[in-house]
Amino acid sequence: MKIGVLPIGKADAAVMVWLTERLAEVFPDATCLVTDETVPLREDTFDKKRKQYRSHAILGEVQGFAVRKRGVDLVLGVVDADIFVPELNFVFGEAACPGKTALISLWRLRPEFYGESPNETLFLERVLKEAAHELGHTLGLGHCSRSSCVMRFSNSISDTDIKQSFFCNKCSLHAKININKLG
């Protein structure tokens, strides 16, 4: 199985490469790569009233890419902008569950967003957790009640910090079964 990390608009290339390397540890049966193309962050996905980007619309762009691009089983879009869905103030990410496409936002993962000092290690760990979580959804996993499991729902950044970047045994087994179906 191949997982493609797709930068949307301006996304730090070093973060993308780091993410693919770490995702390969979370999904040992998959090949993870940064896609050779990027897609632009379209201005018509910006909601002027909320001053945030519409997550569903951006996930739609990722979907469009996944349809065009052959040979990639799952596509994870990465956007460095604040995203939302109508029923929530913001989202860290979104995914088709199950499906081929997921999206994460880097915007609220930096400690600076919360008025704290920059911390690259913490930021990157959060990126990995959100990426693994959304990709877990594409594999059909729902939210998990185990506090350390990456499939635990994050309502706030402290929830993200509490959980680990790996699946619990139960979620891991479920993910593996679905990865094997993809080949």
Ligand SMILES: [Zn+2]
């Ligand atoms: Zn979730």
Ligand SMILES: [Zn+2]
């Ligand atoms: Zn779990």
